[in-house]
Amino acid sequence: MGIVLALVIEKLTEHYTAVEGAPVTECAKSAKTGPATIILSGFASGLESSVWSVVAICAAILGAMLLFPGNAAMAAYGVALAGLGLLSTTGFMLAMDTYGPISDNANGIFEMSGALETEEAKKPSASGLTGDRIVHRLDAVGNTTKALTKGFAIATAVIAAVSLFHSFVEDAQLYGAHVAQKGLPIDVPEIFIGLLIGGAAPYLFSAFSINAVGRAAFELIELNFSGKKIIVRNGTPTDCVIMGARHILLPTLPDLVLSGVNKGRNVAEDVVYSGTIAGALEGTILGLPSFALSQEFSLETRDKPLWETALKFGPQILRKVIDAGVPKNTVINVNFPACAPEEVRGVRVTRQGKRNLGFLKVDKRHDGRGNPYFWIGFERAAMMDTPAEGTDLAALAARYVSVTPLRLDRTNDEFSEALTATLK
Numbered sequence: 001m002g003i004v005l006a007l008v009i010e011k012l013t014e015h016y017t018a019v020e021g022a023p024v025t026e027c028a029k030s031a032k033t034g035p036a037t038i039i040l041s042g043f044a045s046g047l048e049s050s051v052w053s054v055v056a057i058c059a060a061i062l063g064a065m066l067l068f069p070g071n072a073a074m075a076a077y078g079v080a081l082a083g084l085g086l087l088s089t090t091g092f093m094l095a096m097d098t099y100g101p102i103s104d105n106a107n108g109i110f111e112m113s114g115a116l117e118t119e120e121a122k123k124p125s126a127s128g129l130t131g132d133r134i135v136h137r138l139d140a141v142g143n144t145t146k147a148l149t150k151g152f153a154i155a156t157a158v159i160a161a162v163s164l165f166h167s168f169v170e171d172a173q174l175y176g177a178h179v180a181q182k183g184l185p186i187d188v189p190e191i192f193i194g195l196l197i198g199g200a201a202p203y204l205f206s207a208f209s210i211n212a213v214g215r216a217a218f219e220l221i222e223l224n225f226s227g228k229k230i231i232v233r234n235g236t237p238t239d240c241v242i243m244g245a246r247h248i249l250l251p252t253l254p255d256l257v258l259s260g261v262n263k264g265r266n267v268a269e270d271v272v273y274s275g276t277i278a279g280a281l282e283g284t285i286l287g288l289p290s291f292a293l294s295q296e297f298s299l300e301t302r303d304k305p306l307w308e309t310a311l312k313f314g315p316q317i318l319r320k321v322i323d324a325g326v327p328k329n330t331v332i333n334v335n336f337p338a339c340a341p342e343e344v345r346g347v348r349v350t351r352q353g354k355r356n357l358g359f360l361k362v363d364k365r366h367d368g369r370g371n372p373y374f375w376i377g378f379e380r381a382a383m384m385d386t387p388a389e390g391t392d393l394a395a396l397a398a399r400y401v402s403v404t405p406l407r408l409d410r411t412n413d414e415f416s417e418a419l420t421a422t423l424k
Contacts (some may be wrong), residue, residue, distance in 0.1 A: 001067075001078075002085020002159070005060035009151040012056065016049040016146045023049070030214060040214030048207035050362030053151060054200040057158050058193045065189055076166045079189060085390040086152065093152050096145045103142035110135040162192055200418055237279025245286050256322065257283030261310045265335045267294075267392040269355040271406060280331045284408050289326040291318060297339040305338070314340040314400050321403075329408040335392060337399045348400040354393030 015021050023045040030041040047279040068074035075224040166189070235243065237259055246251060259279035276292050283290030293314060297305040313336060321332055337344060364376040387393030395402035 001060045001064040002082040003088065004063075004085075004150060005056060005082065005155055005159075006086055008056045008060075008088050009053065009155055010148060012049065012052055013148045013151050014144065016045060019140045027252070037214050040210050044207045044210040044214060047203045047210070051200045051204040051207070053154070054196050057155050060155075061159060061162060061193055062170050063188055070282075075189065076163065080163040081164075083163055084154060084155045086159060089152055093149045096149045099142075099145055101142070101146070103138040103145065106135040106138040106142065115182060158196075158327060165287075167328075169309050182403060237275045238282040241279050241282040241286070245283070245288065253286075254288060256284075256318075257288050257290040258293060259283070259291065260295075261307065261314070261336075262292075262294040263297065263305055265294050265296035265396060266333065267335055267396065267402065267404075271333060271352060277331065277406070279331060281408060283394045284329060284331050287328070289322060291332045293334050293336075295336045298338040301338055306340055309339065309341045309344060310336045313344065313347065317403060318348065318399065331406045331408065332393070333402075333404040333406050335396055335402040335404075337396045338400065339399050343399055344401060346397045346401070348395040348402060350392045350395045350402045350404050351390055351395055351402055352406065353387050353393035355387075355393070 018024065027038055029043065030037040052311055060082055061079055065075040066076035067078045129280045194291045205270075242261070245374050257280060262274070262276040266276050271277045274292070274294075276294060280290040280292035293310060295305050295307060295310045314334065317334060326332060361377060363377070364372060365375055366372055387397060392402040392404050
């Protein structure tokens, strides 16, 4: 059980300290918004990691006891054997204790030596990495190795404490009829396990609470003042436009509003529901030239849309339209086809299309826990339906970039006169 515990401790340590692990990457992401969010993220990860280590130690103690059911003395012996199993990694721990500080301080030594300033250090090695990148990786490895040895040492100490305390109670004869039994006999491994888990529970709930606060703070708003780039993380697209134009950028106004680039097209009836279109409409209401940008994806590119298509054609379309001038109360809706840039056949000015709503369906599905939910979408056959010529749907189907001018005023002037006559 001790060797198994060593493997579990190794996996836990790697998960919480490796540079590609989720906790480290989340901390790195939190660092973008300042010290407060990274402290919350790092503190929560530290609390959570200690809880799972305690659970692993408790499981090892319990497993060692279960090897000798019904015999308290042999169960204690099993716990001691688990400690010996952990101690079998002593050679590894000593080696890592020596290697850890050296690699952990590699970056500092490299900088203090002045080697970073030399031209030789700036040249990439055979692996393609420069000297500073190599020592950064060594620094990261050193953090993991030091954390690993600490994990082994703590696990060994806990199991050794259980065994030694049980031996002390037995040798001192602190049990039996002649001894008054008061309080909790913590020499009993089952009670000691309960104390460990009970003590670890607040750490787990605290980690969850702190993580929730940190993530909410990060998502609320992220401001990058390195230039004039401001990113609003929370709220609807309309909220973002209002926040930028009426608060963040005051006393000046933005030159234009770009809503998107959205993952997925916004064509036909989508313009009524789309948050991307709504953000651009809000910009138009505020009197600003506004564009809604969307990148179509196919079944094959759902996970990785071809953003390079929008990157190539978007800037040139924006420049030409802005130079020509955008009329008031008009939103420019731009949709890029789901193909590589070299496969795009050109740019078309289109009108809003209309889908065949006969293909609209509502699917009843179930999630992983068996709870029902409903998915609204179109039958696959709708993809084969031939859209009307000159529409945004037809342009994308033919691999053209669709540019559709949309009016803010949706009044049906043709019907207004007839309606007036009807209501007289």
